Amino acid sequence: MSGVRPDAAGDDETSEPSGKASRVDPTPEHFxxxxxxxxxxxxxxxxxxxxxxxxxxxxxxxxxxxxxxxxxxxxxxxxxxxxxxxxxxxxxxxxxxxxxxxxxxxxxxxxxxxxxxxxxxxxxxxxxxxxxxxxxxxxxxxxxxxxxxxxxxxxxxxxxxxxxxxxxxxxxxxxxxxAPERVVHQVPLDRLVWSTVLSGVFVMGLVILVGMGVAFAFVPNRTATMGVAWSMLPGIIAIGAALWNQLGRNFGFVLAESPDGYRIRKGLLDTQHQTVPPGRVQGVALRQPLLWRVKGWVRLDVDVAGYSGESTDDSQRTSTLLPVATFDEAAEVLRQVLPGSDPLAVPLSTAPRPARWLRPFGWKRLAYGFDDHVVVVREGVLYRNLTAVPHAKAQSVRINQGPVQRRLGLATVHVDTTPGPVDAVIRHRYAAEARQIVDGQTERSRVARKVDVPEQWMARYRFAGSDRDGDADGDGNPTASSERDQE
Structure with a gap:
């Protein structure tokens, strides 16, 4: 395994004071x-x-x-x-x-x-x-x-x-x-409900319940009946999890655009008002589960700097840009989140024929491409994924090669961003091609970082008679908070 970290010029370290901790300043009266x-x-x-x-x-x-x-x-x-x-x-x-x-x-x-x-x-x-x-x-x-x-x-x-x-x-x-906002997308309640019903977890839970219910009807023994009843618990949990993750958390979902970035409002019991600044988006994934294909629905997930270290539960709440939308609606938002590029129009090259030994089904779906702004990866047959990562946001590029891949002369390239649900993994390419991808992506990232000068929030927008300017780079720089503890 080898890896290269693209030039991260502009990173700003915040160092802790060395030696003994200094005394905490008295809290100001106006706090x-x-x-x-x-x-x-x-x-x-x-x-x-x-x-x-x-x-x-x-x-x-x-x-x-x-x-x-x-x-x-x-x-x-x-x-x-x-x-x-x-x-x-x-x-x-x-x-x-x-x-x-x-x-x-x-x-x-x-x-x-x-x-x-x-x-x-x-x-x-x-x-x-x-x-x-x-x-x-x-x-x-x-x-x-x-x-x-x-x-x-x-x-x-x-x-x-x-x-x-x-x-x-x-x-x-x-x-x-x-700043004012413009509503971009609202998820209708009926679409949200049907997307939950058509989710894999819900269907699996329903199948378990139906199967156990049939068994329950033909079991004469009371002790065995209780055992069958307890066996239905996983199905109930699966259905409850699907209902909560898709329906409960995304109830009343509204996506709005403002100079701050994209604003998200959602939640049935616990409500959340979130802002996703486009300049902080590290990667975007367009996902389509199998059962959603009938309706033509997709989901849009993002990696956002600052959310990278949260728990899995929090990460799921903060990484969804669109919980369910039509393909055209998601494509429009995708192009706005990644300005200057259209990931859906990037030419893709498929994996070589030896990849069929590792992916008998769907090896032709393994594809990769790039333009001046993003690297795009496509994969999946039953569960389709299209991932786009801006060159300037790539944290590192590395090669993995397992024993079977070595035998076939293949390798896998990872374009790493901040930790999150979006991963750009270019699977099963010829080893020489994988090395060329790493070298090319490293150079593209280096050049893109020089052009992608950290800009201030809302610097390109005018509202309320003034320009909003702020500073943040969104490239996963070290944390901005510092602590001084005194016992």
Whole structure:
């Protein structure tokens, strides 16, 4: 295996101070605290878990009185701890950074540099919606997770702070209102429901339920009946997962275009307001499951710098640009997200004939091509994928060659971006061709990075009588936040 990292000129390292940690500066008086209901929202899940697990033992032993006293004690302890954490947590602007101070015994001061800000998202969990509060998540270049999420703020405060963060990051007046938007796509509820029903997980779960139901009808023994009933559990879980992942999370999905980038609003119970700046998109994948082909539907996924280190669950929530759309609708958005290029029009070359020994079905679908802006990879027979990665966003290019590939004289090339759901893998090419692909892609990435000078947010747009300018590179640079802890 070999790899080459394209020139990453312009990366900006943030180094930690060496030696002893310096004393945390006193929190300025003008810094604000989080919403007063924050301790309640943070502690209810822990209390619910204690009741759920402790309640089972109490029911078995019959000692409900002792259990009640324990729950009250846990509630009081959790409330006191939450109140102290809330009291010592304050946030505000400190020069060109958002500063968040927290901790009672161990003081912690975190600074999130605004010139590395990738996105500012507003999430409203169900409990937060009932109490009128929101969570503000800050995503920065190279961050392993959301940098110092502000849990929780009043809804109006969260919207106002988000607009101020975007304005400051753009280098304009902090009081500038949020940029206007134009709705690009809304997912109809009936289409979302049918796309869920036609998903592979839902169909598999339904097949399991039907099969177990038939077996259940012909089983005379009660003990065996209970066994059959328990066997239906995987099908129920599969159907529930499909309903939640596609229908629950993407309910009311709206994609809008603004100078900030693409704005996404979605969610049934927990609502999410997300921004995907086009300049931060590292790769795009057009996907079409087998059963969606009847309707001509596809899904559009993206890799976005700043979201790369999140959990799998969070990554699924933040990587979907279109959960279900017609091919033409997705193609239009694809061309807008990757300006200057049309990945669907890039000429593709298929894999050589020896690849059929490794991919008996669908080896002719393995194809690769490039133009001046992107590298495009196509694969899949039952589940079709078309992946496009801008040359300037490629983090590295490498070759893999397994033992069977060596025997056939083949190799696979990986064009790596930030971690995420989009992978550009050029499978089963002749070894000499694979080396040429690596050399060519490395050179194209190097040239593209020189041309792709990091631009400020919204620099090309005018609204509200002013230009919005901000700085971020979107190439996976190291995180912009720095911490100084003092015990």
């Amino acid at each position: 604000k605290r989080l919403h007063p209901l924050t301790p309640l929202l943070r502690g209810w899940a822990f209390l619910a878990a204690a009741i759920a697990f402790g309640g089972q033992d109490a029911l078995r032993s019959g000692e409900m009185g002792r259990f009640g006293i324990t729950v009250v004690g846990i509630a009081i302890l959790g409330m006191v701890t939450g109140l102290l954490s809330w009291w010592f947590t304050r946030y505000g602007f400190d020069g060109d950074a958002l500063r968040i101070d927290s901790g009672m015994l161990n003081r912690r001061s975190r600074r999130v540099r605004l010139d590395r800000l990738q996105a500012v998202d507003i999430n409203r969990p169900l409990a937060g919606r009932l109490l009128g509060v929101s969570e503000l998540r800050l995503e920065v270049a190279g961050g392993g997770k959301a940098e110092a999420p502000l849990q929780y703020l009043a809804v109006d405060d969260a919207v106002r702070l988000r607009a101020e963060l975007l304005a400051r990051a753009a280098g304009i007046d902090a009081d500038t209102p949020e």
